Amino acid sequence: MKQQFLVFTDMDGTLLDHHTYSHRPAQAALNALKTLKIPVIPNTSKTFDEMKVLREQVGLEGPFIVENGAAIHIPHGFFSRKPANTQWINNHWVRQFSSRRSHWLSLITRLKKDFPNAFTHFSNMTIEEICEATGLEPQEAKRAANRHYGEPILWLGTEHQKKNFIEMIVAMGAKPLIGGRFLHISGECDKGGALRWLCNEFNRQYPDYQCTSVALGDGQNDIAMLDAADIAVRIKSPSNDFPPLKRTEHVYDSVAEGPQGWSDSLEQLLNLTL
Numbered sequence: 001m002k003q004q005f006l007v008f009t010d011m012d013g014t015l016l017d018h019h020t021y022s023h024r025p026a027q028a029a030l031n032a033l034k035t036l037k038i039p040v041i042p043n044t045s046k047t048f049d050e051m052k053v054l055r056e057q058v059g060l061e062g063p064f065i066v067e068n069g070a071a072i073h074i075p076h077g078f079f080s081r082k083p084a085n086t087q088w089i090n091n092h093w094v095r096q097f098s099s100r101r102s103h104w105l106s107l108i109t110r111l112k113k114d115f116p117n118a119f120t121h122f123s124n125m126t127i128e129e130i131c132e133a134t135g136l137e138p139q140e141a142k143r144a145a146n147r148h149y150g151e152p153i154l155w156l157g158t159e160h161q162k163k164n165f166i167e168m169i170v171a172m173g174a175k176p177l178i179g180g181r182f183l184h185i186s187g188e189c190d191k192g193g194a195l196r197w198l199c200n201e202f203n204r205q206y207p208d209y210q211c212t213s214v215a216l217g218d219g220q221n222d223i224a225m226l227d228a229a230d231i232a233v234r235i236k237s238p239s240n241d242f243p244p245l246k247r248t249e250h251v252y253d254s255v256a257e258g259p260q261g262w263s264d265s266l267e268q269l270l271n272l273t274l
């Protein structure tokens, strides 16, 4: 059986520099992977709109996973046949793992009367308010705000109220994720489940190949992806320690931070000539 590597990567702090958002130090490795026909698959908390811009900047043409594992977008032609359980949306085959945003918004609306003035959320905020809360520029904020599978909540009330809110929304079937100033309300999906699905689909479509997944990430929301991959690479971060994993085998830690660590790790693991 032939071996096919699939590289799954977080974006911010991993392929993109934590401070400058540049991928430059990884450019030579990206070129080498393209020559070897090894797909680099972004696996990110970002939205489809954000990834549309970023993929062009970085020069990636393959599948990508958005909103923390909520959906995989697969360009036509990546597989020879239609991927299982996908729909044709925005020019891609899309496999969805979460309910749509409208579902989560209806749960949030039902809880509003129990938590008066304790929170606001993206769809209630103006672009100016989102810019102020996130530090994004207006164009970036628009792309970040166009979420399809979840809703970021900005908590204004007490920690005690927040704890009660989380308990209630979990009982309603949501999975809240605490990230920075926001509480992300979405479904029971993560970056690991999306990775597993794509590898299984690859093995189903190409039975002559055995897919080997390599995952690279720097943060807490990468843990499920790093635990699910055949090979895990933890990228050094200037803002946090290496995320703790359940596994110990086939785990590598980069020495350099961000895209330089990304490049160095893949150069060694995959014997790239840079």
Ligand SMILES: [Mg+2]
Pocket (backbone or CB within 6 Å): 010, 011, 012, 013, 014, 217, 218, 219
């Ligand atoms: Mg990150």
